[in-house]
Amino acid sequence: MKHACLSLFAVAALNTAAIAEDDWYPSKYGADDTKGAMNNLSPEATVKAAKLVKTGKVYALGVVTGPETPSWPGRSFSATVLQTNDGAGGSIGTGKATGHDDILMTYIGVGTQIDGFAHLGIDHRYYNGVSAREFYRSDGVIKFGTENILPTATRGVLLDMTKHYQQTPVKPGTAFTKADIDTAAKAAGVTIGKGDVVLFHTGWMAMAATDPKKFINEQPGLGKEGAEYLASLGVVMIGADTAALEAIPFEKADMPFIVHQTLLAKNGVHVLENIDTAALAADGATEFMFVLGQPRFKGTVQAVINPIAIR
Template structure:
């Protein structure tokens, strides 16, 4: 199934004639205009309020911080076409040259990479349905070679809210939950009950599956599939008013899924509901310390026109 999926997702590197079929205005559909208004560009981030932040800050008990981003380098396995290369450059310092009487030297780094490598925030302009994106925005109207003219992540406020992590490894009794394992609503509710927490409006919900343990050990398996939520579980979380759903996998949803649809959960979350996707979140330390709820803090890079970006969010307990 994944081989078929990979072939269907081969991406063009230009956006010229690809959207010619969308010449006519897109009529209103059941999933747009958005509940936040026809002009909205930030989706579920509208739920973030000062009151919500203040309540989330009350979760800080010890002051311990947890970096949720994974280390990124050229050897990190990435989805299909994506890659990461970092080059150290020392301008004007060839052959040991220095600057000024104080012999000033410095290091600069040049990164040539896709913005979707490593731990990442997928924005609501990242995934579409037949070239239509969140709030009915057509690719023909918003997509350019220099990014999107609407729905860019530069418009999204910092994501500061309550975070919760659900340990699916304990639920299934396996250090690495097998690929294709589909988390049901019953599974989620069982974990919530066991951990003694609930999901509330404005939350960021993370899943720990052990999948990151495969990096560097079995990269082929890592990219060939993954455990995750399905449409039923995604809708369950959306109905509870979450801002973002994330996990330690590269696409969040189960691959292979329960149908031939290509990433339907991402379509439901991003395109239809404006709920953000957080991928390759490292929640292992949180699980080791049994920190099930925490203050989640993310100030993503504000690259104008990007729909996804590499991040290192922080959990504070």
């Protein structure tokens, strides 16, 4: 009996250790925090980022979004344009005003996008350990909606992984580690810091036009170790010119989207997908001012965006 009790205590201790090892909430920013790593934004960082603007060249980092945009299976985009008159000569007032309105029937997760904290979690718990039961509503989440993401004007850093690996594009399934990130950053002459937005250029976006199915189903990207490392540096967003940011095939087949879980749920770092980094990479850009003001659609878990880089 004594030995049986000791065995039970040993098992309990092991289970407790396992739980403690993966104890990811409450957040280091506070048990009630909803901002995540965006707590690292500051007026000082914005002023410092503005000093990076030397030429005034502006880059649109968002892709054109439409019915042909590659997207995850099941997602779709449809637009209907309506005339506000009969289209055959009718107009409004003596100024003969005419015009059009439009209706979008679309998944928000199509094209260039930002993932909010309600998008992906761990066993029905999301950022700061909040249960889906506390915020999920079919007509819009009541917590972590993307309308609450802070407006961002901060330093952006581009890591050109095609140079690091000497591959264009980088091979699918390649998972970026801490060592890869450090080496690429050193080559770029940048030090990644608190409040930064980090973007990866892999050359993979060209696949969207030539092989849309492959563009979605395979891709190089951030690995779990790399995600943990960047989160530890206090970055606020991480993105890439790929549809998922993380490497596919996944590092572990039985742990899909572990990078999303690591960033969104465990660390409160927003994920950016389908970022058009080609022009920045072509110009040899390594740091710039990054600006984002996402549409404030109430209760959405993702948002279609067009971030801006300014050099």
